[in-house]
Amino acid sequence: MKLLRYGPVGQEKPGLLDAEGKIRDLSAHVADIADDALTPAGLAKLAALDPASLPEVTGNPRLGACVGNVRKFIAIGLNYADHAAESGMAVPAEPVVFNKWTSCIVGPNDDVKIPQGSTKTDWEVELGVVIGKGGSNLSEAEAMDAVAGYCVVNDVSEREWQLERGATWDKGKGFDTFGPIGPWVVTKDEITDPGNLKMWLEVDGKRYQDGSTKTMVFNVATLVAYCSKLMTLMPGDVITTGTPPGVGMGQKPAPVYLKGGEVMTLGIEGLGDQTQKVTRA
Structure with a gap:
C-alpha cells in the first residue's frame, strides 16, 4: 500500500494511492496515518479494504507529510x-x-x-x-x-x-x-x-x-x-x-x-x- 495524508496544513486527512494513481479517502476507516494505524494490525485492516470502494479525492490536493503525530x-x-x-x-x-x-x-x-x-x-x-x-x-x-x-x-x-x-x-x-x-x-x-x-x-x-x-x-x-x-x-x-x-x-x-x-x-x-x-x- 501507499499511504498518504492530503489537505491544507494542519487539516490533513488520511488516504491511499490506488493502482491507477488516484487518491482514495480513508477518513471513514482511520483517523490519521499515525499511531495504531501503522501497527501490523492497523495495516492489515487497511490492506483488507477494496480501494475502489473508497471515495475518490478529486482535483490536485496538497500532500502533507506522509506520517502524522511523529514522536521521534x-x-x-x-x-x-x-x-x-x-x-x-x-x-x-x-x-x-x-x-x-x-x-x-x-x-x-x-x-x-x-x-x-x-x-x-x-x-x-x-x-x-x-x-x-x-x-x-x-x-x-x-x-x-x-x-x-x-x-x-x-x-x-x-x-x-x-x-x-x-x-x-x-x-x-x-x-x-x-x-x-x-x-x-x-x-x-x-x-x-x-x-x-x-x-x-x-x-x-x-x-x-x-x-x-x-x-x-x-x-x-x-x-x-x-x-x-x-x-x-x-x-x-x-x-x-x-x-x-x-x-x-x-x-x-x-x-x-x-x-x-x-x-x-x-x-x-x-x-x-x-x-x-x-x-x-
Missing part, C-alpha cells in the same frame, strides 16, 4: 562511505545518531525556507524508515518486524550550525521546513530489498546526487536494532538513514549551497518523488 524523527549520519569521504570524515565504526526536531516536518512539495542569516543550507536525499510495531532492545533478526514501511526524506541541513557552532549536529538539522517526508509511506511488503534502491536529487535540473541504498554502511535492520537500544521505538517514529554523495558541501572545487529561488527535486526507486521551492525565511 531520528537521523543517521555518515552512513554512506562515499559521502563520508566527500565530507572529509571517517566511516563510523557505529551509527552516528542525531535528532531532527519534529517541528521541521513538512509535506513533500512544501517550500523549504533558508533560515535567517544562513549561507550554508544544503540538501540530502535519504531513505526514511517508518516504525510500525516498535519496541526496545530489538535484535537485528527482530528489527524488520518493527518496520511499517519506507518513504523519501530530504534531510535539509544548515552546515554552519551543524559543524561550526559547537559539538552537536542537531542544531543544523531541525530548522523549520528542514524535514520534507513523503509523498507516501510505501508498506514494506512492496519493497523487496530496501538495501538496493536507486536515489537521486537535482537542483534546478542539475543532478547532484545519483546513488543507491546498496552503498549504505549500516543496513535498515542494523539501524533499527541499534536505535532501539537507545530508545523505545514507537509507531510513527521515522528514522532517516543517511545520504549518498553529491551534497552541496562536497562539491568541487567549491561547495554549492542554496541561496533561495531554486527548485529541488528528489526521489527514491519505488517510493515516489518530491519537489520543493527554496525560499528565505
Whole structure:
C-alpha cells in the first residue's frame, strides 16, 4: 500500500494511492496515518479494504507529510562511505545518531525556507524508515518486524550550525521546513530489498546526487536494532538513514549551497518523488 495524508496544513486527512494513481479517502476507516494505524494490525485492516470502494479525492490536493503525530524523527549520519569521504570524515565504526526536531516536518512539495542569516543550507536525499510495531532492545533478526514501511526524506541541513557552532549536529538539522517526508509511506511488503534502491536529487535540473541504498554502511535492520537500544521505538517514529554523495558541501572545487529561488527535486526507486521551492525565511 501507499499511504498518504492530503489537505491544507494542519487539516490533513488520511488516504491511499490506488493502482491507477488516484487518491482514495480513508477518513471513514482511520483517523490519521499515525499511531495504531501503522501497527501490523492497523495495516492489515487497511490492506483488507477494496480501494475502489473508497471515495475518490478529486482535483490536485496538497500532500502533507506522509506520517502524522511523529514522536521521534531520528537521523543517521555518515552512513554512506562515499559521502563520508566527500565530507572529509571517517566511516563510523557505529551509527552516528542525531535528532531532527519534529517541528521541521513538512509535506513533500512544501517550500523549504533558508533560515535567517544562513549561507550554508544544503540538501540530502535519504531513505526514511517508518516504525510500525516498535519496541526496545530489538535484535537485528527482530528489527524488520518493527518496520511499517519506507518513504523519501530530504534531510535539509544548515552546515554552519551543524559543524561550526559547537559539538552537536542537531542544531543544523531541525530548522523549520528542514524535514520534507513523503509523498507516501510505501508498506514494506512492496519493497523487496530496501538495501538496493536507486536515489537521486537535482537542483534546478542539475543532478547532484545519483546513488543507491546498496552503498549504505549500516543496513535498515542494523539501524533499527541499534536505535532501539537507545530508545523505545514507537509507531510513527521515522528514522532517516543517511545520504549518498553529491551534497552541496562536497562539491568541487567549491561547495554549492542554496541561496533561495531554486527548485529541488528528489526521489527514491519505488517510493515516489518530491519537489520543493527554496525560499528565505
